[in-house]
Amino acid sequence: MKIQESLQTLQDSLNGLPTWISEQAMQQIRLLSNYEPVIGIMGKTGSGKSSLCNDLFVGEISPVSDVAACTREPLRFRLQVGERFMTIVDLPGVGESSARDTEYAGLYREQLPRLDLVLWLIKADDRALAVDEHFYRQVIGEAYRHKVLFVISQSDKAEPTSGGNTLSTEQKQNISRKICLLHELFQPVHPVCAVSVRLQWGLRVMAERMIKCLPREASSPVVSQLQRPFRTTVVREQARDDFGETVGAVLDTVSAFPLIPAPVRAVIQAVRNTVVSVARAVWDFFF
Incomplete structure (x- = not known):
């Protein structure tokens, strides 16, 4: 059929x-x-936005690069699978400088109404969260909290790091503490996720939560863009x-x-x- x-x-x-x-x-x-979802993804430089998107979705979205971010405009990437389309909006991360954060606040206020969901990446080893918290309260605010899914990225860098191929019990405990901390700081609408692209850890759970967070009209078109291992029964x-x-x-x-x-x-x-x-x-x- x-x-x-x-x-x-x-x-x-x-x-x-x-x-x-x-x-x-x-x-x-x-x-x-024929709905075309629009997902924003934000995080500080080096938080692994490109790696996560390339791993979650079918096809290359943007090159993974160690070059420091210099753009102040959101980059847009259109994904196509068959006749289905989805747009990823790469939003600049906050906390690089106070001048830029002021500039970004206006940019976010302009973009937020157009986004179905925002994936907010916070590195597992990032302890400087005061700027993120301020930005979340002042710019995201009550109106758009339901659109944000916090993701602890690069969980393999949680202490104590070993460079191995699995997360240690101690790392998992510290990641759990980080999740609790983010819940205390941000009081998010949706449960915080934790992933490691390098270890392929936590990605299925994150995909399932992402689909639950999306508006009803957006979830099916996003599923069609997911890599096959993440199209779980759930x-x-x-x-x-x-x-x-x-x-x-x-x-x-x-x-x-x-x-x-x-x-x-x-x-x-x-x-x-x-x-x-x-x-x-x-x-x-x-x-």
């Missing part, structure tokens, strides 16, 4: 509705199926449920149109669960 056939299956599930209502609903469902079921509920929300919106007669509204509500079930059933063919 292809996308067009899946759309037809959804169209068939709307057959009991007046034509103009089913057409309105299908128009919204088509827009939903990830896929979350996205499948999100897609079904978003399709259901389309019907709720149509049902709330003014001047819709009560009997028609009752029919819309009667078919809602069926349409949501069909949307979940055809999810694999969309994404």
Whole structure:
């Protein structure tokens, strides 16, 4: 079954509705199926933004470089898998200088409304968090806290470092303490993640939390961009449920149109669960 056939299956599930209502609903469902998520990623120079993105998502996004960051503008990278697109916005990290932080505050306030999620990377060995905390409270604020997922990066650099191929018990304990510290400092909406790209540690858990943090309309398109090992059952079921509920929300919106007669509204509500079930059933063919 292809996308067009899946759309037809959804169209068939709307057959009991007046034509103009089913057409309105299908128009919204088509827009939903082509949604292009935008994810921001921020962190101080050397926090491993490029490495993490290259590891999580299909295809190269940006070159991994040790050259110090010099751009003051967010870099945008568009990913494509088949007919699906996603944009990564590489936001400059705070704390390099007070003058730049003032400049970045305006930049962030401009970008935040357009982003579905912000991955905020903090290195496992970074102890200078006062600037991050201030920036989070003053710029992110209450309005956008729900969009931020904190990620402790380079967990293999947590003390005591060994350079080995696994994290020691002591390192894991220190990472747990770091997670608790970030929860105390930032009081984030979402649980803090910890990863090590070098050791391939924590990435599946992070992918699962990222999908849960995304707006419902964005989770499925992001899943289609993930590297295959991270498309776990948890990830896929979350996205499948999100897609079904978003399709259901389309019907709720149509049902709330003014001047819709009560009997028609009752029919819309009667078919809602069926349409949501069909949307979940055809999810694999969309994404």
